Amino acid sequence: MRIDGKGLVDRTKPVRFRFDGKDYAGYKGDTLASALLANDVRLVGRSFKYHRPRGVLTAGSEEPNALVEVVGAQNQTPNVRATVQEVFEGLVTQSQNRLGSLKYDLLAVNDYLSPFLSAGFYYKTFMWPRAFWEGLYEPIIRRAAGLGSLSGKHDEGTYEKAFAFCDVLVIGSGPAGLMAALTAGRAGADVILCEESHALGGRLLSDSQTIGGMAAGDWVAQVVAELQALPNVRIMARTTVTGAYDNGTYGALERVGLHKPARPNLPRECFWRIVAKHAVLASGALERPVAFENNDRPGIMMASGVRTYLNRYGVVPGKRVTLFANTDQARGVARELMAAGVTVAAIIDPRPDASAVEDCPVHVGAEVVGSRGRLGLSGIQVRKGSEVIEIETDCLAMSGGWNPTIHLTCHMNGRPRWDEELAAFVPMEGAVPGLVAVGAANGSMSTHGALATGHAAAVKAVEALGRKVSVPVPEAEDAPYRLKALWSVEGKGRAWLDFANDVTTKDVKLAAQEGYRSVEHMKRYTTQGMAPDQGKNSNVSALAVLADATGRGIAETGVTTFRPPYTPVSIAALGAGGRAEGFAPQRFLTSDQASRDRHAPMIEAGLWYRPSYFPKPGEATWREACDREVDMVRQAVGVADVSTLGKIDIQGKDAGRFLDFVYTNTFSTLPVGRVRYGLMLREDGLVLDDGTSARLGENHYLMTTTTAAAGLVMRHLDFVQQAFCADWQVRFISVTESWAQFAVAGPKARALVNSFLEEPVELPFMGVAPVRIGGVDGRLFRISFSGEEGYELAVPTRYGEALFRDLLARAETMGGGPYGMEALNVLRIEKGFITHAEIHGRVTAYDIGMEKMVSAKKDCIGKAAATRPGMWGPEREQLVGLKAQAPISAGAHLFMPGAEVHRETDQGYVTSVCWSPTLGAFLGLGFLKDGRARMGEKIRLVDHLRGLDVICEVMNPVFHDPEGEKLRA
Amino acid sequence: MRLTCPLCGERDRREFYYYGAEDFLHRPGEGAPLSDWDNYLHLRDNPAGVTKDLWYHEAGCAQWLLVTRNTVTHEITGVELVAERAK
């Protein structure tokens, strides 16, 4: 019911929205909860386990009951707290966790089964018979588990992430937060003020008090206006600081577009990483319920919630309100209700010494012991001494006192301190370096306390920043808190602690009785605090009940650990920008467009996109294209873009010495103008990478790495140089991106290359020379990864596309053309050249038959470890070639023909396979125990995954032209 | 987590690559017994308290850094360039 003249919603801006198929009206500034309450909708959800009817409990992000689904065109978001979701024109929502309608939820049968569903029922019930698990229990549990449902589609919504930096981060904009932000802001510090709600002011928007002689709302407006005018203050509304991390880093979730209809490019949420030199935690406190029988009916709410709905939204959730509270502060709720013309049926205050000044029945020293009303509250039972009276009421406002919102102070493993007077946990000072809790978050419950501590923390922060400030603290209410702790009321029925997960005082007592005395064990046994609200409303009460049941004090019982995030954060926001192409950068070759023009399918190789093959008309499969391309290279000439290989320019007098140290073989003796294959080990003796290095000048080398390991090798070289040879005359830098490089391979390669050059060069095998092509300085290498006479032609990247297109045009006049990754792979397997399929991080130089490349004359990285026992010898698996007449697979394992196939008889495995059009057979490379001594043997290849069982011949891995005559032609 | 690179200044942890203990800087000399290599490559302390380890400012200046930090308090008390470290 809406009350005229109350609330801060904009009555000139009505908004229509939908809940469970029915249209309602609210106002701009309403939350879904306030708008539903204004429409007298009390039943908004069903509880998790018992499917009990539930209504709105709170007015904040801690809400455990009013969880709904928000339905968008592209997404459906479950577990949205109706107390946080703002209404907007066209908002569509629905209730969740029900079978059938909300009123007639079929799963409400669980409530009648509750004697069988107590804590630990899951562990006790589904143990037997064992066979029932898969067929019966699991499907039922899966159907019943979880809250809410998803759309089943990709969330195509926009999400954002961002970084921010400030001197002072203020978390919360109640009196403490505003005072801290104002103080730090006036001092000229860079301030970020985060407020979870859409409006600033915190509890000052919810209660009627005065600050500095003004109405609190006016004071808030004045401070906010000043903060907005300060260029050094950034106000972030709708932003929840969700976590505190090392070195002043905070995570925060901003709800950017969730209060508006979706619109292109407007983020739904933004996840902020805020780095702050100082942080002021002004997160306030959360009011705690009291456990009494059937305390979970719609209409039973937190007193602070009732107050917020009244003062901020102009809504009263009932016609005859009762108040059950144990602090003086909460008594104000009744007074404000009466002032607004609402009937207060009774105040029940358990404190025997409490006053009774209000103009309504006040029961001092009394307790609420029960309630009635199936889908909504209709009455309560109150016990006063030995007498129980019945009071008709449709809304009970309850308060068991307050828990400071200390969560962030515990995120770095800080344990809170129990404060006996407050009957609550307060933050341990310094638990998060740089963060100071103020106001109610630190146990200062009065408005004056909030203003004064917020001010003091800000002054301290700005002084640490070397600034000065003088801001007076305005006068405000400073009444004592006067709480008498009341966690639960004696009674026989079920009294709820955790509303969201249906945990009652009985469950906690049962856990204690069954030996789960530790708070962490009790939590897991009962699921206390494991629902979306993470126990914000109930954890402290639950451990008070546990303490009582185990005969210990609360401080001694301890608390469970608060971990980030404080409120739920969508994965989409955490991973913003990371979907689809956003997952990793895409690296494009200069030949990219030319390859796509020829309809080459592009495949990912690391971050690069490379052509898989170049289909010709009439070719039905990739194999046909690949076979043709292999033949083309073997018979005429092929062109491939190999720019993805890592290229590192190395200079200095000690460049050769440095290469000698990082490669197993020697480069200092390489003549200028020559290229040498090099093998690089990790310090543990395993192969890191291989490639060729060219000597371009006396003190100038060019190293080539594999595409896959380019970054890895750079990091390794940096480490070796900085750790062991920082004083050597050597510097290096990546030039991978500086050169476009094309392989030209085949018997006609030389003719093709010479047709390009201003002056033809005669290069020996493994030679390099500077060349000029069409007025451009380039480099020509005579190297081959195909086994044919091969060249690699490099030009500055800007000319890459032009050169590639020209090379193809020329090659095609000679019966050649481009070849892709598939053909490149076949060509190298036929020749027994290895890639990272073979040097996969577990092989030694010995395993690949290159132990003679580890020079005996010098030290190098990995040399010592490579000589350790077990790193070489016949017991190791060695590189071999495999030849078969039926398809074989990489990943298959090798066995003796006739032997049983299991782990103990495993002889090795296969790393690369292809169909070789050149040899007319299926070829493979693999590792076989003592393989080099077993040439000519038959071996059995088994792949259970692909259903292969093939006899192969063990061969020299260099299948094609083993003497290398073609290479050196 | 943030690290203060001696060259680039204070940076987010995402810019750095973690390698391992400082031990990797103490490479045994040529001809050292294999037990020294075993120590160097594989044997590590796992201190609850101050530790020194190697980080690489991969997305920054490409320098290797020797970081002194406390595994219990997460406090970082020193960051040195490996190339210019006091030996």
Next chain:
Amino acid sequence: MPELIAKSALEGRSLSVGTVRLAEVDVGPITSVALLPGGAKAVAKGLKSLGLAMPEPNSFAEKKGARIVWTGREQAFLMSADCPVLEGAAVTDQSDGWAMLGLSGAAAVDVLARLVPLDLRLAVCPVGTALRSQLNHMNVVILRTGDHAFEILVFRSMAQTAWHEIEAAAQMLAARAGMKL
């Protein structure tokens, strides 16, 4: 003889989103200058002819159209000028390895805040600052060329990705424009 046509990474593309402008910038030659041990004096002498010196960490300097940018320990990129002979340094042509993106406008800094984990507040990052960092997952060098202007050096092969990611961030920011409390 082939005729080789030069193409820049983004073929001089430009774009405006809201108050932000993004454009590929032609910076001419880029040369890496890496000091060899003991080479500082000789390099200083060589750079004097351009009126430049090896820059302090995280900074760049300009003189008569030439620019020198700190890029690492005892390393700098000389831009927009031919590199004089420098004894005492490893000198490597980097002209083709990078694409330079110019990002300007009042919201440029907010666009970068969505992509780069750096403190870009003017007091911390004044004009003349050069930072090595990352733009999402791409290594970059970011130059503060004006209160509301940046230049971003990104590996040439990733220029398209960088472009798309900056554009997307700018569009998200523009969609927020006008949103109030």
